[in-house]
Amino acid sequence: MGMREKLDELNERRSRLLQGGGGKAVEKQHSRGKLTARERIDILLDPGSFMELDLWAKPRMTGFDIDERELPGDGVVTGYGNVNGRPVYVYAQDFTVLGGTMGSTAGKKITKIMRRALEERVPCIGLVDSGGVRIQDAVTRNMFDGYPAMFYQHTQASGVIPQITLMMGPCAAGAAYSPALTDFVYMVKDTSYMYVASPSLIKSAQFVDTTDQELGGAMLHATVSGCCDMVAENDEDCLLQVRELLSFLPSSNLEKPPVYECTDDLERRDEELLDIVPDGANKPYSMREIIAHIVDNGYFYEMKPDYAPNMITGFCRMNGSTVGIVANNPQAMAGAIDINASDKEARFIRFCDSFNIPLIFMVDTPAYLPGVEQEHGGILRHGAKVLYAISEATVPMITLYIRKAYGGGSSAMCSEPLGSDLLIAWPTAELGLMGAEGAVSIIYRKEIAAAENPDEVRAKRVEEYKSTFGKFPYHAGNVQWLEDIIDPRDTRPILIRALKQLANKQKNDRVWKKHGNIPL
Numbered sequence: 001m002g003m004r005e006k007l008d009e010l011n012e013r014r015s016r017l018l019q020g021g022g023g024k025a026v027e028k029q030h031s032r033g034k035l036t037a038r039e040r041i042d043i044l045l046d047p048g049s050f051m052e053l054d055l056w057a058k059p060r061m062t063g064f065d066i067d068e069r070e071l072p073g074d075g076v077v078t079g080y081g082n083v084n085g086r087p088v089y090v091y092a093q094d095f096t097v098l099g100g101t102m103g104s105t106a107g108k109k110i111t112k113i114m115r116r117a118l119e120e121r122v123p124c125i126g127l128v129d130s131g132g133v134r135i136q137d138a139v140t141r142n143m144f145d146g147y148p149a150m151f152y153q154h155t156q157a158s159g160v161i162p163q164i165t166l167m168m169g170p171c172a173a174g175a176a177y178s179p180a181l182t183d184f185v186y187m188v189k190d191t192s193y194m195y196v197a198s199p200s201l202i203k204s205a206q207f208v209d210t211t212d213q214e215l216g217g218a219m220l221h222a223t224v225s226g227c228c229d230m231v232a233e234n235d236e237d238c239l240l241q242v243r244e245l246l247s248f249l250p251s252s253n254l255e256k257p258p259v260y261e262c263t264d265d266l267e268r269r270d271e272e273l274l275d276i277v278p279d280g281a282n283k284p285y286s287m288r289e290i291i292a293h294i295v296d297n298g299y300f301y302e303m304k305p306d307y308a309p310n311m312i313t314g315f316c317r318m319n320g321s322t323v324g325i326v327a328n329n330p331q332a333m334a335g336a337i338d339i340n341a342s343d344k345e346a347r348f349i350r351f352c353d354s355f356n357i358p359l360i361f362m363v364d365t366p367a368y369l370p371g372v373e374q375e376h377g378g379i380l381r382h383g384a385k386v387l388y389a390i391s392e393a394t395v396p397m398i399t400l401y402i403r404k405a406y407g408g409g410s411s412a413m414c415s416e417p418l419g420s421d422l423l424i425a426w427p428t429a430e431l432g433l434m435g436a437e438g439a440v441s442i443i444y445r446k447e448i449a450a451a452e453n454p455d456e457v458r459a460k461r462v463e464e465y466k467s468t469f470g471k472f473p474y475h476a477g478n479v480q481w482l483e484d485i486i487d488p489r490d491t492r493p494i495l496i497r498a499l500k501q502l503a504n505k506q507k508n509d510r511v512w513k514k515h516g517n518i519p520l
Helices: 003-018 023-031 037-044 104-120 147-157 173-180 199-206 212-216 218-225 235-246 287-294 339-354 372-377 379-392 408-412 436-443 445-450 454-467 474-478 488-501
Strands: 051-053 076-083 086-093 124-128 163-167 170-172 184-188 193-195 230-232 301-303 311-318 321-328 359-365 397-406 422-425 430-432
Touching (some): 037 086, 051 104, 076 104, 086 104, 147 173, 170 173, 184 218, 218 230, 287 311, 287 359, 311 339, 339 359, 339 379
Parallel strands (some): 163 184, 170 193, 359 397, 397 422, 397 430
Antiparallel strands (some): 301 311, 311 321
8 A cells, every 4th residue: 555545544534533423423512502622622722733642542442332432532632732822731521422431541641641731831721521430441440540640640730830621511520629620710601510429419318409500500610619710601702711811821830921012001190090999988999990990901800700709819911911919899798808708819829929920919908707607617717828828929919008908907918027029008098907996996995985975085086096096098107017108090100110120039038848738
């Protein structure tokens, strides 16, 4: 057989494998509102950049009747390509092939690209759409060919390369721990779900009726469990969102994030910043509006927008460079920090610190949220995660006091003892253990209680306090809790200059240790 005949055979065999589960299976996938594995990869990666690996790999023989089926690629497509011109590794489970179930060969293919991504220091992206472990294969497989090996690889890569999971279909039982070990999880509304125990199992164990979406759908994980970072309307939206996320991130912890040309005025001073924060200390306002006036072109890529809304986290650019934003939201719970907000903040800080992304903290919080439910739920443990994450971080950190910074809330939003490199405040800032009324009620409690006119004495003491220890924010400046009080219109240019000043910051005072013991 000559070369041309051999190439004809090669192309015929390749064409057959590229069809996945075949026309009917593809049609069924589309009828569910889902794209095929290769269609998804085509949208995620730059055109023409995908190099598929192990297309020819065959499933392991199991002794069951599935051995008679071809199962192209063993139900997963793996390889590498580019996103925005930068290399990534990707695997996409192919639901058209036996429901994308995980067989031994599929496990080997996935762990191979995970190892290579780590070795080459590039992001690893998983497109999940699977019925779970393939039972016929699993009963006799090698343990190193399945999810346990993936868990190990996820852990080794954590903090070294970005790991992103796109939930584009089902993911159940032990398989669901794989997304949970990655940095960011995107889920497609209505077509994706993940859980440890299925509705039928819960029905048999607890006699509770539920559905896939009620138990582990995108909105559930985005609003209640916090396991989902972003919700997408459909497959294409999900893939394009991840392309946008990757534009903010470095390829590994050995690099800084990419820098883009800044088309926004570095000295921009927006007059609108003077009117956003209301006079009343307890009145809400939009922190996102302030962010939009400060960052490049008003663009803020928010993460976990639907979870713990009292805390805002996300990425922006300042002078073309990636910056992480951590901000209290006075429109939700007055910006108080609860258990969920603590977890959200701490995890985001640790990600940014791992990947050389400077942090700006925008502060308006009355402190950690008080309450029996919070105490019983472990607010001490969860809140301590934030303090640990900030103290451990070595990236540049800037603290901007917008309004309240009371009690433990000040530490939770990065005070100088925990590592802030610059502390600046607007004239509306209030720094202290608590507000004047609260402080007076404690300090002068006996005097007020014994007075003939308690209200008069309280009012007098409040005015005295406000002119001394409670003189916001000037007393904070007097005792060096902050380093400057600025015109809000100067916020953008001051932050940009500070980030440039801190660009080569080094922390060389750290004690050697294997690792710390964060209060999980």
